[in-house]
Amino acid sequence: MIRQSTEIRKEQIKSAVLDIIFTDGLKNLSTRNLAKRIGMSEGAIFRHFTSKQEIILAIIKDVKKEFIGSLRLIANSKDTAERRLKSLLCATVKYLTDNKGITMLLFSEATSNNDAVLKASLQEIFNTQKKLVSKIILDGIASCQWDENIPVENIAMLYMGIPVSLNIELVLSYGEFHPDNFCSQMMMLMLKLLNK
Amino acid sequence: MIRQSTEIRKEQIKSAVLDIIFTDGLKNLSTRNLAKRIGMSEGAIFRHFTSKQEIILAIIKDVKKEFIGSLRLIANSKDTAERRLKSLLCATVKYLTDNKGITMLLFSEATSNNDAVLKASLQEIFNTQKKLVSKIILDGIASCQWDENIPVENIAMLYMGIPVSLNIELVLSYGEFHPDNFCSQMMMLMLKLLNK
DNA sequence: TATCTTTGCAAGCAAATACTTACTTATATG
DNA sequence: CATATAAGTAAGTATTTGCTTGCAAAGATA
Structure with a gap:
């Protein structure tokens, strides 16, 4: 295989990890399988990441930066x-459907690991989202738009x-579920809850 | 180890599976580990179930019968x-907290397997719940109690x-989350959505 | 009591796992 | 050009995995 910089390879590896998880499930995420999907040797993977766990953590770091950011x-x-x-809400729905x-x-x-x-x-990812929602709701109440x-x-x-059950739907329905105006519809429900 | 009937052993094995998953995570659910937790030999497990997969399926069958039933x-x-x-709602919350x-x-x-x-x-478990909820809502509309x-x-x-995010909360918070009147509070929100 | 089925175990199996090693080759830099 | 460094490989490693085998013994049935 042609030589590439670590930066490029790291991105390729992380991307292949997500691809394998979505198409074949977490159980098939072996370093051997990962190497095969990219088209490189297994040893080459360990040039760019010291362990398999480090790849997972790098992906989670990306999520925190890009999505939560x-x-x-x-x-x-x-x-x-x-x-x-x-x-x-719409940004969340879009992110989840784009990055299944x-x-x-x-x-x-x-759940599979029990790593602290x-x-x-x-x-942190879960709680940050909850806090952002709470903040917006409190703002809406403060400006007298929503029920105090x-x-x-x-x-x-x-x-x-909402995002969680959307995701389960996506996983179980093999992509047959198309959340077109899902975001708008859920937003209507949220407004009914929030309005006076 | 003393001799027991298949019925008893099957229950013991299924129960140990859930115990291991909750305490150590799915990754540590090996047949070797399972045998050790029960105190029997690994071979003995395969007297009662033909494969590890069959144990999982038996548990899911239980869920369908007991919970969904x-x-x-x-x-x-x-x-x-x-x-x-x-x-x-309350039955669901109770079942999830009792059987983490x-x-x-x-x-x-x-998500880990990709078994069809x-x-x-x-x-089926997911959809049945959704259908039951839909049915109740339609009944409420038909009897003119809720907004058509x-x-x-x-x-x-x-x-x-609701049950899904409750469960994530339970998993991530190591049992620190105590959903005392969680069910009643969520029910109030549902009613605000349903009422005219 | 005799026999047959069921439940148990220790040991072993092939395959898969994450990761290493020893060595090659491309690329950047003095 | 020479050399150091970074990126690649094939072929290993030890360990773990799900499951099988051959045999012993408990319990039921005759």
Whole structure:
């Protein structure tokens, strides 16, 4: 195989990991299989990552930076609470459908391994989303748009169920599920909960 | 080890599987580990189940019979729609918190393996719940208690997010999360969505 | 009691796993 | 050009995996 820089190879390896997880499941994610999919030798993988676990952690780091980072921008923007909440929801739905392998990796890894570092990372990803939603809801209440008596924490938790159950649907239905205006429809439900 | 009937041993084996998954994660669920936890030889396991996969499938069959069966009873009872929905929700929450290993098994197995039989089983468990919820909502609309314009399918999907995100919370928080009146609180949100 | 089925075990099997080693070759830099 | 470094490979390593084998003995049935 032709020579490439570590940067390029690292991206290729991470991308192949997600591809394998989505098409063949986590059980088939062996370093041998991974090498085969990229078209390189198994040993070459270990030139760029010291262990298989390190690849997984690198992917989770990416998720934190790209996905959670973009959600944070949306939540902290100057827009109205309603528009921010819809942006947040739609961005999440889009990310999950575009990167199906990632959420499968996150959930599987959380339960299959019992690694503390990994679990802490996942908890951070989960909790940050919940906090951003809570913040937007509180903003909406403060600007007198939404009902001040609503249980913010509970709605944030219910909100978290949206991306999660969407993902299960995606995993189980082999891509037959097409969430076209899924985001808008869920947003309507959220508004019914939030409005006075 | 003392001799026992297959019936008893089968139950012991299934129970040990769930125990290992919850305490050590799916990755440590090897037949060797399983035998050690029960205190029997590895070979003895294969007297009662022909393969490791068969054990998993037996557990899923139990879930279908016990859990889904009880939900079906609730959904089809003579009670009001509101009371049935609350019973359904609370029964689900209770089952998930009482049998933490089971849901971890279901999610992990759905994503780690790519077995068609398994996925079909999981899809059935997921879809049956959704259908029961839809049925109750339609009953509530028919008896003029709930808004006839609500999108039933979407609410059923949002409902499904409740047990799922509860479970993630349970997995990630090492049992620190205590869903005391979680069921009642979520039910209040559902009612706000359903009422006129 | 005699026999047959069922349940148990220790040892061993081939295959797969994550990772290493010893060595080659491409590329950048003095 | 010479040389150091980085990226590649084939062929190993030890360990773990799911499962089998050959044989012993407990329990049921005659």
